[in-house]
Amino acid sequence: MDPDEFNELFGLKPEYDIPPGARRAVSRVGVIDSREGGFPSQALAGQPAALVRAALAGTRQPLVSRWGHILLRRVLASRLDAPAGMMPVEFAALRAALLNRMGEGAVARALVQDVDSANFDAALAGSALDAYLLTGDVLGICPVAQLKGDLRSDGTWQMARAICAAYAGSTRVAERDLTRTLQSGAAPRIDVLLAQRYAGAAGEGRRNVTIEWDGVEELSPWRFALARALGAEIPPALRSGAAPQYDFAEVLNPAAPLPARAAAGDRAGGRGVLSSAAMVDLYSQLWADPTVAEGDRARAGTLREAYVAQDPAARLAAMRSLWGEGDAYGGQVLTAYAAARLTPNESYAADAPQLIAAMLAAGLDRNALRWGPLVPEGSLGWAMLTVAQPTRSGPVGGGAIDRFIGDDGSAGQRKSRFLVAGLAGLGRLDQGDIASASGDLGINLARENAWSRKIGRAAELGNPALVALLAGVGMQGEGWDKMTALHLFHIVRALDRVGLGAEARMIAAEAVARG
Incomplete structure (x- = not known):
C-alpha cells in the first residue's frame, strides 16, 4: 500500500497543502489588476451568469483578429470577481479553458496558479492540466493531483497522478499504476508509453521504454508535452497536421527545438500570441x-x-x-x-x-x-490610416470612399466593406455616405440580431469587459473571409463607445489590411 492509499484509508489525508495564513480567497482570481492594464475587478460582477458562461463557453474557434485576440486575452487574465450566480472556481475554469483554446497556455497556467489546490474542482483541474501540458510543465499539476486525486478518474488523470508519485519518490507505485492503466485500456498505448518513460526518468526506472508512433493518428496535449519533454521526435506527418494550438504551444515551450519554435513564430505572432x-x-x-x-x-x-x-x-x-x-x-x-x-x-x-x-x-x-502625405486619397494606405488615426476633425469624404471602392480588387470587395463598417463604427462617415456606400456594396449595417443587441446593450451600460467578451464571440473564424461587415461595425462601435477606442481603431485597420 502506498502512502497516499494508507492516508486515505485511515482518514489522515490533509485537506490543505498550505498553512492557514497563506491561503487565498477565490474571489478576484486573475493575473493582472486594473493598475497593470487589466479590467476593473467588478466589471462582470453584476452581469448574469448565463450570459458570461455562454460567451466564455461559446468562443470555441480562433479569433480572426490579432487585436481582438489581444483584447480578449487581457479580459480573461484580469483579476475579476465572478458574475452574479456563478461560483468563482467555475469562472476561473471557464476562463482558463478559453485561454487554452486560444493557444494562451502560459496565461492559463498563471491564472489557475492563482487558485489554491484545495479549492480545485474537476473542471478547473482539467483546464489546469491542459495549461501545464501546453506549456511543457508536466509536473505542474502535481500539487492538485496529490491533494485531490479523486477529482477525476479518466486515464489521463491516472497517468498524471502516477508521474507525480514517481517524482515524489514512489517510483514502484508509479510503475504499478501505469501498468494497470495500460492493461485496463484506460488510456491509449502511446500515452502510457510516454508516461512510463517520463516516470522512469525520476531516477529508479527499471526498464527501457521504446516509443512507437505506429497507428497514432492525432496529436494531443499529453503526447505533445511528454514527447517534447523527453526529446522524442514527433512524426512530421503527425506534427504538420496538428491544430494551430500546437504551433502556439511549440513557440512557448522551452523544451522544443529552437528552429521548430521559430518556424511556429510567424503564426503565433499573426494570431496575437507573440508580440x-x-x-x-x-x-x-x-x-x-x-x-x-x-x-x-x-x-x-x-x-x-x-x-x-x-x-x-x-x-x-x-x-x-x-x-x-x-x-x-x-x-x-x-x-x-x-x-x-x-x-x-x-x-x-x-x-x-x-x-x-x-x-x-x-x-x-x-x-x-x-x-500619410505619401499615400493618395482613396488608396489602401490611406484607408488604413483613416481608420487608425486617433482623432479626426471631420468626417471622411464620400468621394474618397467611392475611389477606394472603385479600385478595390479584394474578394467580394471585402476591404471596402470593412472600411465602410470601420469608419461607420467610429463615427467618421455621414449617414448619407454610409447609405450610399452600403448600397453600392450590398451591405446593411442597420440590421440587428441577438448578438448585436447584447453587445450594443453592454456598450450602452458602459461595460468594457462584457463588450470585449462579446466581441470575441463575434470574431470567431479561421480567416477574415469569415467576418462580416455587420459584425465588424457592431464590434468597432461598441468598443469605441466604452472607451476602448484604440482597440477599435486597430481592429478596423487590421480588417482593411487583411480583408
Whole structure:
C-alpha cells in the first residue's frame, strides 16, 4: 500500500497543502489588476451568469483578429470577481479553458496558479492540466493531483497522478499504476508509453521504454508535452497536421527545438500570441546559437538585415523577403519596428501599404501616420490610416470612399466593406455616405440580431469587459473571409463607445489590411 492509499484509508489525508495564513480567497482570481492594464475587478460582477458562461463557453474557434485576440486575452487574465450566480472556481475554469483554446497556455497556467489546490474542482483541474501540458510543465499539476486525486478518474488523470508519485519518490507505485492503466485500456498505448518513460526518468526506472508512433493518428496535449519533454521526435506527418494550438504551444515551450519554435513564430505572432518584440527576441536567439544549422538561421539573418542594414533600400528589400515567406501577416508583425525605423520617402511609396500594415500590427499608429502625405486619397494606405488615426476633425469624404471602392480588387470587395463598417463604427462617415456606400456594396449595417443587441446593450451600460467578451464571440473564424461587415461595425462601435477606442481603431485597420 502506498502512502497516499494508507492516508486515505485511515482518514489522515490533509485537506490543505498550505498553512492557514497563506491561503487565498477565490474571489478576484486573475493575473493582472486594473493598475497593470487589466479590467476593473467588478466589471462582470453584476452581469448574469448565463450570459458570461455562454460567451466564455461559446468562443470555441480562433479569433480572426490579432487585436481582438489581444483584447480578449487581457479580459480573461484580469483579476475579476465572478458574475452574479456563478461560483468563482467555475469562472476561473471557464476562463482558463478559453485561454487554452486560444493557444494562451502560459496565461492559463498563471491564472489557475492563482487558485489554491484545495479549492480545485474537476473542471478547473482539467483546464489546469491542459495549461501545464501546453506549456511543457508536466509536473505542474502535481500539487492538485496529490491533494485531490479523486477529482477525476479518466486515464489521463491516472497517468498524471502516477508521474507525480514517481517524482515524489514512489517510483514502484508509479510503475504499478501505469501498468494497470495500460492493461485496463484506460488510456491509449502511446500515452502510457510516454508516461512510463517520463516516470522512469525520476531516477529508479527499471526498464527501457521504446516509443512507437505506429497507428497514432492525432496529436494531443499529453503526447505533445511528454514527447517534447523527453526529446522524442514527433512524426512530421503527425506534427504538420496538428491544430494551430500546437504551433502556439511549440513557440512557448522551452523544451522544443529552437528552429521548430521559430518556424511556429510567424503564426503565433499573426494570431496575437507573440508580440513583435517577442518574435524578434526568438529570432535573435536563433541567430546567436552556433549549433543551429545555417539553413535554419537564414530567416534570422534576413530579419537582422531588415533592422540593421546601413542602406534603407537594403532594409526594405529584406522586409519584402520576410513578407513573402510563411504567414504574410506574421511577417508584417515581425518587421513592425523595422518598418517604423524607415524614414518616409517617395522612393518607397509603392511599399507604403505593407509598411503601414506592419506598423499598425504592433500598434505603432504615430509612426504609420508619418506616411500619410505619401499615400493618395482613396488608396489602401490611406484607408488604413483613416481608420487608425486617433482623432479626426471631420468626417471622411464620400468621394474618397467611392475611389477606394472603385479600385478595390479584394474578394467580394471585402476591404471596402470593412472600411465602410470601420469608419461607420467610429463615427467618421455621414449617414448619407454610409447609405450610399452600403448600397453600392450590398451591405446593411442597420440590421440587428441577438448578438448585436447584447453587445450594443453592454456598450450602452458602459461595460468594457462584457463588450470585449462579446466581441470575441463575434470574431470567431479561421480567416477574415469569415467576418462580416455587420459584425465588424457592431464590434468597432461598441468598443469605441466604452472607451476602448484604440482597440477599435486597430481592429478596423487590421480588417482593411487583411480583408
